[in-house]
Amino acid sequence: MSLKNTNVVNPQSVKKVAIVIANPAISTTTQWPVGFWWSELSHPYYEFMEKGYTVEVFSPNGGKCEADAMSDPNDASGYSSTDLISQGFINTQSLKALVENTKKVAEIDIHAFDAIIVAGGQAPMFNFVDAVDLHKKFVEFYEAGKIAAALCHGVAILKYAKLSNGEYLAKGKTVTGFANVEEDFADNAVWTYNLLPRDKHIMPWRIEDEMKAIGANYIQAGLWKGFAIRDGNLITGQQNFSGAETAKVVIAALGE
Template sequence: MGRILFVYTSCSKSLTGSGTGWYLPEAAHPYYEADTLREVLAQHHTIDFAAPNGPNPPVDENSVQMFKDDESQQFLKDETVTKKFAESKKLSEVDSSQYDAVFYVGGHGPVIDLASDPVNIKLANEFWRSGKITSAVCHGPAALVGVTDEAGNSVFKGRSATCFTNEEEVQVDGVKIIPFLVEDKIKSLGGKFDKTEPWGVKVCVDGKLITGQNPASAKGVGEAIHAAL
């Protein structure tokens, strides 16, 4: 039986004061991929939620308005999901030894809080250095930029990885609302950056590191996590 930790941002405001948070389909699509398999495979996976500030991390309202697909809308109404959000742990309360994988949900928020949060960096280091699945989608890989192995090498050094691309960031006018471009940061840390066309599906799996490019790639990241487990 696998246990997966979904980590969300607690940031609700961008650098310019516009609303942000975690991005709805980037949680909903992997979750229901997991949920379907959990039912079919007799409770094969357990999913817990966590965020820097704990319960009820803020959703990006723009994503709620943009994504009306069944999974996204069900995620907002699902009583089990609502309970998980209400009971979300603070990152400082998480025991990484209780989990087999960590998954960072995207949204612009992680670039602002998780990327520089020492509690998150310590937690993600524990997952990575224990040889556990370390995964993220879209802006979620920003949460891993401070993660290193025992020798001090970045989790991205020499590994294939992807994230929300610079081109996509320009298209959503997001460059000014975050402290750095995630694509640039991954490259600067020695990552072998890979991508497809803007808004296309791209998932990179390099050992225990699993990353997805954008919202359309979230389900694929979920599938890759299950394959790895």
């Protein structure tokens, strides 16, 4: 696993990062509306802004995006009630507006950006299959020697990202992403509350299984542990508690 800084942009320049969030979708397994996860946008955004980076927010189709309900600190479930960074983001109108009017991924000029980071949430597992522009753009960043990062279920991009030679980008790479133990935990939670029958799963497929199937070296740090890993200019984060960790690895890779 290489730790060489492969970033090709002037290390003295102000860094610019493209964060990609998923467009809304309807889960084919639960029939629930799904979207991106707030902390996987807000936490990296915070870390990058603390470094003085310029950050722009994109989505595959552009336009208004919706977050998974449980990622909102104000949701009745209380699941994310302690996420003060997301709370601040949501209650700052200029920041929330970034989600309400995202730019299309196809509009990203890779020459103007140092890194791309693909956030997760549940929607990527259902609509990234058709996000062809995102597949291409992610590979363009990687093949240009720039930082290509994905986080949590945003790692779903690696199921579709293939290099110019036809090989999977992640083949032979050490990666992480939402772990099977975490999928099991989530499934058991919805089964316990009778939100799904026990023969149904929240996700149609699993990140860990698919990464292994395409020849990646999948690793994880344990249930709900913040974790990110770099292999060359590919960076991946484990799950929704890994937003800051992922951003910090990106920052280190950019020479900060």
